[in-house]
Amino acid sequence: MDFDWTDEDRAFRSRVRDFLKRELPADWAEISRHGPGSREQTEFCLEFCPKLAKAGLLVPHWPREWGGEDRPPWEHFILGEEMWAAGEPRGAQYMNVNWIGPTLMRFGTPEQRQRYVPEMAAGKAIWCQGFSEPDAGSDLARLRTRAVRDGDDYVISGSKIWTSYAGLAHHCFLLARTGEAGSGKAGIAIFLVPMSIPGIEVRSIPSLIGHGDIHETFFTDVRVPASARLGEEGQAWSIIGYSLANERVGIPRYELSARVLxxxxGELRRRGAAASPVVQARAGSAAAACEAARLLVYRTVDKRARGEPLGAEASLARVAVAEADHAVTDFGMEFLPDAFDGDAFPAFLAHHERAIVTGIAAGAAEIQLGLIARRWLDLPNGDA
Incomplete structure (x- = not known):
């Protein structure tokens, strides 16, 4: 791998930074501290993302036919690094950019692509993902939400939990079981469900990670046309594999962690406490964790840029990003505990809150470790 950026890459990064400097308001720190799922940040992203799209900086890596510029994968990650370093002003729309849009472009019908992709490319759509369930957690093969075929429709009943952004989402990327209860992975289908139709109830879950970020979502006899199904019945697992590989490496939190560190x-230097060998050792360890996460993510980007399929590398990168997040927030809590009280250092508190969910979103870290054990280390299953 060539670790140096090209002149074109540097110019693109400067272009993104200039845009952020110009377009982010003076009170952005206050808006962003509420979390991507808050009403404040959601309303902001619906104003900000159309500007980003108009400047060619929302989906430059997408094909031209869908509003992109066919730019290389590296620019996608330069864009993501700068957005996350700034507190992710795209809000929930980063999911559209990273994986929902590309998944629809690859697996959707012409009608589905035409209905949903242009509004994503224009920065006008908020989606949520209906994956985890109360009795299944991150084990998607155990999900129990049912979609029963009724003529030209499906009737969906069940519940989801930890549904990010559901309170203000326009649509849900929903997994439901169409096969028998014991059909496992083979009995799952994906549905593109408008959140405004009857039978959907959303309840916010109070949490430390932001206002309105996570929810319980209940589906009671929700009727959707068969045309809302993405792919065939039983095809969901292969589609989700593609989607999650994009999501797991599409959130460069390490950039935010490194800048917060x-x-x-800098604050410890101001206080005259940075010369401590213990502080320096721990800061060095946290910085190394950020760089390790960066390089593992870059490895997956490099494979994608070469057109090579992603394997367990995505899970390795995902775990490394979570560990970097935690290393930085643990450093701050140990050496600057007072900085997490009050409003003096909003970036510290916002990073700490975001780090709490890093090991859960996009597949719990424990699930990723299991995938690494089987697919990277070739270890046997525990029940073998």
Missing amino acids: DQMV
């Missing part, structure tokens, strides 16, 4: 060390 720099701010923490």
Whole structure:
């Protein structure tokens, strides 16, 4: 791998930074501290993302026919790094950019692509993902939400939990079981469900990670046309594999972690506490974790840029990003505990809150470790 950026890459990064400097408001720190699922940040992203799209900086890596510019995967990750370093002003729309849009472009019918992709490319759509369930957690093969065929429709009943952004979402990327209860992975289908139709109830879950970020979502006899199904019955697992590989490496939190760590060390210098060997050792360890996460993510980007399929590398990168997040927030909590009280250092508190969910979103870290054990280390299953 060539670790140096090209002149074109540097110019693109400068272009993104200039845009953020110009377009982010003076009170952005206050808006962003509420979390991507808050009403404040959701309303902001619906104003900000159309501007980003108009500047060619929302989906430049997408095909031209769907509003992109056919730019290389590296620009996608430069864009993601700068957005996350700034507190992710795209809000929930980063999911559209990273994986929902590309999944629909690859697996959707012409009608589905035409209905949903243009509004994503224009920065006008909020989606949520209906994956985890109360009795299944991150084990999607055990999900129990049912979609029963009734003529030209499906009737969906069940519940989801930890549904990010559901309170303000326009649509849900929903997994439901169409096969028998014991059909496992083979009995699952994906449905593109408008959140405004009757029978859907959303309840916010109070949490430390932001206002309105996560929810319980209940589906009671929700009727959707068969045309809302993405792919065939039983095809969901292969589609989800493609989607999650994009999502797991599409959130460069390490960039935010590294910049927050720099701010923490700067504050310790101001206090005259940065010369401590213990502080320096722990700061170095946290910085190394950020760089390890960066390089593992870059490895997956490099494979994608070469057109090679992703395997367990995506899970390795995902775990490394979570560990970097936690290393930085643990450093701050140990050496700057007072900085997490009050409003003096909103970036520290916002990073700490986001780090709580890093090991859960896009597949729990424990699930990723299991995938690494089987697919990377070739270890036997525990029940073998």
